[in-house]
Amino acid sequence: MEEDFAKEILGWRYEEPYDFYNNEATEEEIAELLDGSYRVLLNEGAVFGFFCTGASARIPAGEQQGVYGENVLDMGLGMSPDHTGKGLGYDFCSFIMDYISERNQGMAIRLSVAAFNKRAIRLYENLGFSVRDRFATDTAEFMTMVKEAGQIKYKG
Secondary structure (H helix, E strand, C coil): CHHHHHHHHHHHCCCCCCHHHHCCHHHHHHHHCCCEEEEEEECCCEEEEEEEHHHHHCCCCHHHCCCCCCCCEEEEEEEEECCCCEEEECHHHHHHHHHHHHHCCCCEEEEEECCCCCCHHHHHHHHEEEEEEEECCCCCEEEEEEEEECCCCCCC
């Protein structure tokens, strides 16, 4: 991740109801994307999406409510609003999961998703994730979803 990419990602604007994922390019938000846990995905030089792993992929309210207690690898991701809703999510997520799995073999993968985001939940279910926990913040309800290590397919 480079600063220009981080600023571009933080400037993405999604349509309702996905505008929930809109961010601001503050110094704090930029610093988070540059902390070493985020990777940018480019397509022909343009930012297509990003992902992160570890603590950066967790939602603080979920941490406080104890939903991240298992020994699994947390994954967070985002796709450019120019590419969402076009049937690209399965390949996008599969690419990310393969990348993560190759570097963390034997680890289950967990993600957190807003409960209203039925489109993403359906995608994650199609990728083999299942709902593990639910928690709420002041602004939304979330769920964690896990894909067990034995269910992750490796390319190669």
